[in-house]
Amino acid sequence: MASDRPRTSISAWRPSVPGIAEVFHAHFTDHAYPAHTHDTWDLMILDDGSVDFALDRRRHGATGSTSVLLLPPGVPHDGRTVTASGFRKRNLYLDESVLPQRLAGRAVDAPVLSDGPLRHRIHRLHTALVHAGDGFEAECRLSFIRERLHLHLDALRPREPGREASRLATGLRELLDSRIRAGVSLSEAAAVLHAHPTHLIRCFKQTYGLPPHRYLTGKRVDQARRLLLDGHRPAGVAADVGFHDQAHLSRHFTRHVGTTPARYQRTRTGSAPIPT
Structure with a gap:
């Protein structure tokens, strides 16, 4: 019977990935969020259904599995289902090491992003976050999501690998080879090699043909x-x-x-x- 089906299902956890305060997956059929704020950025994708929400007293809507919703910290918002079947969503709550507070105003102006590649990157990150041992992969994927969000909010262009690509790639490979068991975080590798995280990944992939997290997994x-x-x-x-x-x-x-x-x-x- 329809009345016997679960009306809400939720899973939430805090991964050991710098920058991610919480992962939240939910299916709501009749839930309505009251107006509230977060201390973190709320990055959300829909897997099914439609959602209606107000951000800073302006109403917005999103439907299906193509859009990305980005709600900034400290700005009041609500949320509610639109249809009887409700909606399924996946949220990442990101701290200011991923996006600074100064970008909040631009996010208020355009909280719904029509960006297929960004949506796919977020989906791939959620897939990695489900497995506790894939922290290095998750950190790499979050770095590219951060870069693309900055492109939307701050008009920053990604830096392409240059003549130093081989040097940086070799340095990262040597670092990974020396820490196959213990592993290394992306932020630590970037600090050791004095390179921006996403630039370092691009250099590695250009030189060796695969991203560093796959290289490390293959070595293991x-x-x-x-x-x-x-x-x-x-x-x-x-x-x-x-x-x-x-x-x-x-x-x-x-x-x-x-x-x-x-x-x-x-x-x-x-x-x-x-x-x-």
Whole structure:
């Protein structure tokens, strides 16, 4: 029966990613937010349905899965469903290390952004944030979201890789190679190499053909393969090479190798291949 279906579903957590105060996913069918403010920026995408809201006493609306909503800190806003089916949304609450308070006025003027690439980047970031061990990837993805938001609000053009690209890429690769197990944050790498985070990622990708978080994951998978063939247990291997836990290892290992760590390890006996 329709009356038996859940009217609200919510999940929220605080990831260990600098700049993100909270991740909030929700499905509302009849909820209406009263007027309120946040201390953080509210970056929202819709996955389904429509929402109507007022920001600084001006009403706005958004429908479907193409728009991005950006609500600045300290500015009153409300929100409500438009149809009986409600809406599904994903929010990131971002602190001022991502966007400074001085840009709030421009966000009030245009809180709904029609930007497909930005929306896709936010979706990819949410996907990374679901997995606790993918913090480096999430930090890299947030850096590009920050850059694109600044492009909307501050008219800053991204810097393209120049002649120093190879030098910066080599420096980052050496840093990642030296910290395969412990990892490194994007902000730390940028500070060590004296480069802007997104510029550093662009230089790495231009030089090596893949972003740094994928390079680091591949190096960890390679080390895991060697340890598994030496007879180490998958749970111990996960910690030894820098994965968050065994499930984190299994997810990336299967994507790279085409089979689970346990099945891969059983092939070391020289027996017939095991179907995957």
